[in-house]
Amino acid sequence: ASSGDATVVALSEAGTAPNEHVGSKTECALLQVCLDLGVEYSELRKEGATLRLIPFNSDRKRMSKVIHRNHSTRVHSKGASEVMLDLCTQQVDENGAVSDFTPKQKDVYLRHIDHYASDGLRTLVLAYKDYPEDHGISDWDEESIDDIEKNLVFLCLVGIQDPVRPEVPEAIQQCKSAGIVVRMVTGDNVTTATTIARECGILDSKNDLGMRV
Numbered sequence: 001a002s003s004g005d006a007t008v009v010a011l012s013e014a015g016t017a018p019n020e021h022v023g024s025k026t027e028c029a030l031l032q033v034c035l036d037l038g039v040e041y042s043e044l045r046k047e048g049a050t051l052r053l054i055p056f057n058s059d060r061k062r063m064s065k066v067i068h069r070n071h072s073t074r075v076h077s078k079g080a081s082e083v084m085l086d087l088c089t090q091q092v093d094e095n096g097a098v099s100d101f102t103p104k105q106k107d108v109y110l111r112h113i114d115h116y117a118s119d120g121l122r123t124l125v126l127a128y129k130d131y132p133e134d135h136g137i138s139d140w141d142e143e144s145i146d147d148i149e150k151n152l153v154f155l156c157l158v159g160i161q162d163p164v165r166p167e168v169p170e171a172i173q174q175c176k177s178a179g180i181v182v183r184m185v186t187g188d189n190v191t192t193a194t195t196i197a198r199e200c201g202i203l204d205s206k207n208d209l210g211m212r213v
Contacts, residue, residue, distance in 0.1 A: 026124070029160045030078075052140040054148065058187055062087075064149055066140050073131040075148055081113045081157060081189070084125035088154040101154050109157055117191035120199060121159035127152035169201045176201075 034041045048069035056063035062079025077084065091101040113123045129152050137143055175182050182202050186193045197203040 025162060026122070026160060030124075030126075030158070033158070052143070052148075054145055060145075061187070062149070064145075066148065071133060073133075073135060075129040075131070075152070076126075077128065077149055077152055078124050078126045080187075081123040081125045082110070084127055084152070085109060085154070087149055088125070088127050088152045090151075091154040092156075098153055109154075112157060113189070114191060116157075116159035117189045118195060119159070119161075120192060120195040121161050122188055122192055124158050124160065126155045126158065128155060129153060164196065164199050169199070172201045 031041055048067040051066040051068055051073065053066075054064040056079065060079070061083045062077060064075055064077040066073065066075050077087070085106050088101050088106075090098050091105065093099050109125075116123050129148075131137070140148075172182050184193065184197050184200070184202050186196075188196070194203065
């Protein structure tokens with residue numbers, strides 16, 4: 001909520017009209033969850049000062065933001081689930097306490113990821129790390145990205161649906177009928193990609209999925 005430029009705009013005070021989402025669909029989905037839980041993300045954004053933004057790229061498959069708020073410094077990270085799980089050494093449990101994140105618990109979340117992906121959901125892990133006041137870092141731009149993003153605290157796993165537009169399957173079928181071979185390029189989890197490709201009609205039971213990892 002405290003990072004990014006996406007915005008959710010209420011079109012009616014009574015909530016009778018759907019909110020307008022401006023910006024990345026993924027970011028807007030996360031912001032909508034905040035609003036649904038009663039969290040005013042706009043207030044959180046006002047409270048913190050950004051010390052460093054580490055943008056997402058297709059190699060790292062994650063992004064992070066270092067924020068200073070109320071005499072404390074916190075790293076907020078989010079990204080591809082499997083990648084993020086490997087960076088987490090602790091977790092926030094059901095009681096809100098921070099505890100060790102064991103391999104057994106990670107395996108449980110990997111099964112959840114596979115289940116979500118088989119339903120065509122894009123999965124993300126949200127995590128954070130707090131730095132003590134005396135962390136001794138004077139220039140965050142000089143700090144190693146690997147150091148900033150290691151030993152994170154697992155916060156949650158989310159599944160986000162980006163529905164296939166109604167006209168897409170018919171358009172793909174028309175392409176196939178015209179002899180055009182349709183390919184989908186995506187950075188999604190291979191299970192998610194397979195499910196979406198079948199929904200679109202790109203794949204059928206006789207097709208194999210080719211993917212560059």
